[in-house]
Amino acid sequence: MVISGRGIVATSQTLASQAGAQILARGGSAIDAAIAANAALGVVEPESNGMGGDLFAIYWDAKTGKLSAINASGWAPTGLTIDFLKSQGETKMPQEGVHSVTVPGCVDGWDKLHKRFGKLPWSDLFQPAIYFADHGYPVTEMIGAAWKTEEEKLGKDQNGKRIFLHEGRAPKVGDVFRDPEMAAALKLVASQGAPAFYKGAIAKAILKTSERLGGKMTAADLAEFQAEWVEPISTDYHGWKVYELPPNGQGIAAIQMLNLFSLFPLADYPPRGFEELHLQIEAQKLAYSDLQRYVADPKFGKVPVEGMISMDYARERAKLIDPVRARCDVTPGQPPVVQGDTIYLSVVDREGNIVSLIQSLYQHFGSGVVVDEYGFAMQNRGGLFEMDAGHPNALAPRKRPFHTIIPAFMEKGSLHMGFGIMGGLNQAQAHAQFVSNVVDHGMNIQMALEAPRFTKKTFGGCDVSVESRFPLEVREALMARGHQLELVGDFSSFMGGGQAVVHDSSTGVNWGASDPRKDGAAVPEPEPYFGAPKK
Secondary structure: OEEEOOOEEEEOEHHHHHHHHHHHHOOOOHHHHHHHHHHHHHHHOOOOOOOOOEEEEEEEOOOOOOEEEEEEOOOOOOOOOHHHHHHOOOOOOOOOOHHHOOOOOHHHHHHHHHHHHOOOOHHHHHHHHHHHHHHOEEOOHHHHHHHHHOHHHHHOOHHHHHHHOEOOEOOOOOOEEOOHHHHHHHHHHHHHOOHHHHOOHHHHHHHHHHHHOOOOOOHHHHHOOOOEEEOOEEEEEOOEEEEEOOOOEOHHHHHHHHHHHOOOOHHHOOOOOHHHHHHHHHHHHHHHHHHHHHOOOHHHOOOOHHHHOOHHHHHHHHOOOOOOOOOOOOOOOOOOOOOOOEEEEEEEOOOOOEEEEEEEOOOOOOOOOEOOOOOOEOOOHHHHOEOOOOOOOEOOOOOOOOEOOOOEEEEEOOEEEEEEEOOOOHHHHHHHHHHHHHHHHOOOHHHHHHOOOEEOOOOOOOEEEEOOOOOHHHHHHHHHOOOEEEEOOOOOHHHOOEEEEEEEOOOOEEEEEEOOOOEOEEEEOOOOOOOOOOO
């Protein structure tokens, strides 16, 4: 772990972590550092995130103990309907191209977070990102490998090919990459604020790009979008309060899994042994069957959130877990209706305020559509809608799709932790495993991130992917129980990378960790060796 009496910024690319740490050293808040690091990540890890994507964040105020959370996920264009897609010959949601594009919520999310919790001038936060876009940066290993896999997608788009491929190929590790067009967009956002993106020159470029490709985005779709503040949902797990964001995201599945975990003696099992893994995998299937069935934009229909996260419902669903045999035919439950290719980063500042922030284009380079004149990719979040008009997550105008990206927060006594793990449908199940590692087995945050994980990114069946670090006897015991294992390497990016920070309010000490499955690091704020930081 990284341990410091000052702030820490943990991201998936070290240059972005450093940028955030320098913002802290200039007197910036945790939110300032998070925005600066996120903007820099959009440049140095462009396949995973950027202005063309969505954002979710949780903020913990050290003085008041209050949590604030924002959902900056964008909606479908007004003209993007099921009937329109059918008229274009589509039978399922497009996973790339202009008809997978939804309104990006990221920049409005930054704006609202900064207005409420920022300290430094808005324009300062974008200087690291502008610098890297203008001057260039050396491409790192895992980012370079992901970039390489998307040469075909980028080659389909005239801007993607021109900007992100050189002589038809992705940059190699160590190649210096520049994107002056993205720098131009960042300079506009820095000088003119969020309106530059939603109403100004960048908005006009997005609309021009969409129109050129036959898309349905309108000026009103961009100008009228607003991120919204939301109340986190939570559960108690063996004395820890664990928080996730409510639907349209999948955080509810992490809470459901933890509720199921709590009904079994995981702390008595060997850490990452077959008994624990079997129960966790079976809990994942139950939670994810509900996730697929019920989670959607709550503005368009009732999502039974309180019922899904109730312990009574967990006890009922836990009866379906056979301790010695895997179930391959899990179906959604009936929760009671109670009224009432992504980056993750976490920041703790010297006052102990914590930001848990996640931001994404969804798949690598999102839709593959790169905006005319401004050199950034648009997300393909529309690909997560359903074409079935009767499904809660059915595509509809101005509706937000089911979302995979989720930040998290947990606390007990004087310990307060922001954490998150990336990777599509991997995320909720990875969150639950991380929490269990910390709570049931007493792992520190670096150990908990590094511990071998499983993931299941399909709904139904007994297939499950596991890292090859699990001992042979553990894998054989799981297979004997009916699990169909796929080995994916020792520290596989398929499992998603994560970051975590902790503030101990009894000592004022901060802790940070970064997952070896990514290129990043937890970087501490420099001490003021050369004088006091600017206020």
